[in-house]
Amino acid sequence: MPVKRKIAIVGASGYSGEELVGLLLRHPGAEIACLTSRSEAGRALDSVFPRFRGLPQADTIRFVNSGTAEIAASGAEFAFLALPHGLAAEFAVPLLQAGLRVIDLSADFRLRDASVYAEFYGHAHPAPDLLPTAAYGLPEFRRDEIRRAALVAAPGCYPTSILVPLVPLLRRRLLKPASITITALSGVSGAGRKADISLLFAECNESARVYGAPKHRHLSEIEQELSDAAGETVRVTFTPHLIPVTRGMLATIYAAPEEGIQPEAIETAWREQFAPEPFVRRVEGDRFPTMADVARTNFIDLAWRHDARTGRVILFSAQDNLMKGASGQAVQCFNAMIGAAETTGLL
Amino acid sequence: MPVKRKIAIVGASGYSGEELVGLLLRHPGAEIACLTSRSEAGRALDSVFPRFRGLPQADTIRFVNSGTAEIAASGAEFAFLALPHGLAAEFAVPLLQAGLRVIDLSADFRLRDASVYAEFYGHAHPAPDLLPTAAYGLPEFRRDEIRRAALVAAPGCYPTSILVPLVPLLRRRLLKPASITITALSGVSGAGRKADISLLFAECNESARVYGAPKHRHLSEIEQELSDAAGETVRVTFTPHLIPVTRGMLATIYAAPEEGIQPEAIETAWREQFAPEPFVRRVEGDRFPTMADVARTNFIDLAWRHDARTGRVILFSAQDNLMKGASGQAVQCFNAMIGAAETTGLL
Amino acid sequence: MPVKRKIAIVGASGYSGEELVGLLLRHPGAEIACLTSRSEAGRALDSVFPRFRGLPQADTIRFVNSGTAEIAASGAEFAFLALPHGLAAEFAVPLLQAGLRVIDLSADFRLRDASVYAEFYGHAHPAPDLLPTAAYGLPEFRRDEIRRAALVAAPGCYPTSILVPLVPLLRRRLLKPASITITALSGVSGAGRKADISLLFAECNESARVYGAPKHRHLSEIEQELSDAAGETVRVTFTPHLIPVTRGMLATIYAAPEEGIQPEAIETAWREQFAPEPFVRRVEGDRFPTMADVARTNFIDLAWRHDARTGRVILFSAQDNLMKGASGQAVQCFNAMIGAAETTGLL
């Protein structure tokens, strides 16, 4: 069993914060030294999240409304930031200066190019100097950087569901980058715990809708990573859909193989890339990935089909948007950073 | 108010049959002369479908297990067939011979080419001579044929959600046919009322899954109609998804404009085509079509976006799979066949 | 076809307001002369509620932010108030003075005793003089009063689901009033369209919860009407539950028969009371009322069982909380007030 590292969870009142707390409460290599929330400060963890009552420490850990100095003073070596975009950077800078290693679940440090950030987020990046230092927190592709990084920018559900299947194929030049179109289906928790009429049960239930097309913010990091894999600038068409499930993400990706490439090369590429990966599963036979199969796990399930009639291939991925698409991913990065097995606390 | 025509509903125990009964019970131009179901024969309509209790006639109409001779003897001028694929043809042939006009909700008569039928359905067509006589029951494009036809093959939810947005654009050569990829999300009622483990609440809820890719049976008619519109053979990539809603269909269609075509030409084409159509609605502003907006209506909602970064256009449609995608469509065809306003009984 | 009466809908942006608009748009005896909403003023009806696009008048009727003088000046003879509790009274007083007949969907005028109002609502009634003039808008029991009334206080979902089964039994002294306990299950739309974290999809889905026990506000009117029926003061135990459906209400009511009463007397009482009622249905055989059977209808379905082992009877009712439990009920009252068949626009 690994040594327990003291960790802080900053901004833990949303869905991914709650998920993170649940994972880290049970994690054999972590001890929650500090739990912050502006809105819940002063309350015990199990009062804010009754589902944790009865778990060890759930009644003794209290939310605090701490600034970064107090977080550092808690003795935490690691800080997980589950904050809105923009606010994360404000915390990351002083925490890094205080010597903590930071795992940020927001999009603040996922882009390497501050001008792309400005284009997609509508304002200048608050800490552009940090951008080149951050590791993009997808352990399947960036393990070595993550292990060494002081700042890890863990990608969210859309990038993860798209990059995991595509990156190995673009690295091997199996697909025509310009041919890629992507449909993604997201559960409603992906939109966060916020008082918004459009997220009410009676608005989402018995419906499905598109949003954020054609230029969703997360396209910026998706294209950054796809371009990096392809060795050329990649632009993709991406359409997010909201469907009435609480948790889950399903991506369906259409692409044309490069000339002379047999579709079976996908199988080989995935096998090469993912054979040692504990959280990437190949769905076999005539089955397809489903949200149910990955619910409340850190797995991402993959499958592909060849549409012989049009020559295209179709890639499928499924994951839990709060696990591999958010908090599970962050814990997997943490495991890599502390030298533990990446599955620690996640199986 | 139109004269009441006697109609028969054959095989009315499934979801589209039930919907059809609900529409025709209230239709000012229809009188249900015969209602058949092998499994429910002998029972009153309101005993089989308690939701209809209290509506006029719901307690006096009884299900019968009638053959085609008895259906014809009921005095029905029109027969709606809500039967499984294959069985519909067995009923259609003698009913047509007996002089009834037939509106078939199955796929049995939607293809013009019996060899395509054999390819997609795995057996020879049972009545190939009838294929050239059937009108494809999409009034928006085939109104004149439908008005005159003895046999109307009303298309189902997938073809309708795809053909309505695309046909006007392919007719005007605005899109490259080979560029089309289609994602469709379907409610679970689209799979029918059948005792199948995979359709249980506990299997479908909190999940989403792909099925039938890459060669779903309904591709055959989708491509037939798209090819007809384009004036050339069209092959598309199509992926159906099952999501946890009872009713609804959402289609997201990706395509590249033909050279020199401005995306705004889509707007013009749709306006020309659909201005007089009572059931095709253009969703405006920054809204997208949603399942909720069309639920329990015969409307199909359309929108499009230009993805300037990749040059593609994205088309969106939403409809209720049991209404415009099945029974509402059949009633719209019936209205055309009897010379009534197509909205009769449908607003 | 009845003469069209000009009506105003005041506060039409919530769920029951939207439902009311949908019913009155299609009502053969109503013409919407005025539609008010503070938040949506200036927008066309079909822009606020896209589901109404394509219906007659949906593009020409606009929301206004009108005071009562302007509402009266619209020529409306009837005003439907779909306003929050408290605000309704502010509109009702001047509208009545201006000569309109008012159908109020709020709880403001459902109590006859201002002190009970003060006890349950926590403040003095704003217009106690009007209380004795208001008709309690349950046509099944108060038809004559409703027909004559200037002010009708249409009861909501909880009272309706409880009073319809119980009132005839208490009037006939079949049940011991002190023995009554009531469980009610409500769909989430019953809580209104408001930006409240507890009503988010991700909070309500895959859960169920009690709220408002043991002294829900609507107990006040439930007990008023039960006491009136029983001829003695009745106090009941009532527990509302929120379940993850958008629409629907199911009530399960436990009671002990009075000494010497056979359970079959329930059947007789209901038959006597409800035989002429178009919207009260007796569910027969081994079936129970379900939310699905009454969804989007104005019916309320009833059944009962005798628990021979304990001597109790159990009563069941199901209705759509936005129809018979709100807007359908209001339209049924309107029909009674204008002398039309109560089913007009509601079947």
Next chain:
Amino acid sequence: MPVKRKIAIVGASGYSGEELVGLLLRHPGAEIACLTSRSEAGRALDSVFPRFRGLPQADTIRFVNSGTAEIAASGAEFAFLALPHGLAAEFAVPLLQAGLRVIDLSADFRLRDASVYAEFYGHAHPAPDLLPTAAYGLPEFRRDEIRRAALVAAPGCYPTSILVPLVPLLRRRLLKPASITITALSGVSGAGRKADISLLFAECNESARVYGAPKHRHLSEIEQELSDAAGETVRVTFTPHLIPVTRGMLATIYAAPEEGIQPEAIETAWREQFAPEPFVRRVEGDRFPTMADVARTNFIDLAWRHDARTGRVILFSAQDNLMKGASGQAVQCFNAMIGAAETTGLL
């Protein structure tokens, strides 16, 4: 860490079987030696339940269609029976004879009186001699018996949700037994994974319904245990409701206190009884138990209210029907039987 005991899971293809497999795969004191299913024999565990892929052993454990001799020959010391009622007894008898300890999730051995079994199940009990030997598997009340038992009959969701709150109160004579009425809301997985039209997504979604009232089979064991606690024969009124959630159970129980009993005595009784219990939680303040708070845990949450206006008390419980209401309970019993902490593998 406890020694690993070899266990068999018999009939593991339903929902509670699947849940049991998930728990025991991760249990530090269990090793799955044998996994049987008639329908899935020959397939690997992770092929039948893709959600388990990637977990240790999920690819090497295969389903077998074994009789009891082979199960015994597998070396299993414990057999969990996740079989339909009736079939469980057929397996239990020879497995006990072969020296295994048996934890039965069915209702076959929960009654002590074979004549009550015959009354409620409609046929003679197949192994009446075993009935007095079986421990009723609710550790909160029968811990000592369970520890020693060769045969444990783990109660299901309805009994657990009702007995946990009520037994301590009846033991202390706080409530009038004849006053008890119970409403329970169950998720659809409680009905099992069976191909039944009434369990289809499109039948259950957007609905709720009563079933099995007034004499549900599980009343027999509920009343047996309540009578045992009260020291007199107890008969209760019980109404199960099916609501559209996959997992979860909520019970709302109405009762009158015995003369002279203050409602606060409930608090004291629960505190005395449950203070040492790891899985019984008291929901405090103005919150109520919810399905969400206990989902996928073995906790059962309790609360109560005093309805001062009628003198009744209302008790509330929530649990996950597949965990504390089925498989978690069975594992808790197993932990007691092997002398491990009862929370082993369950937190």
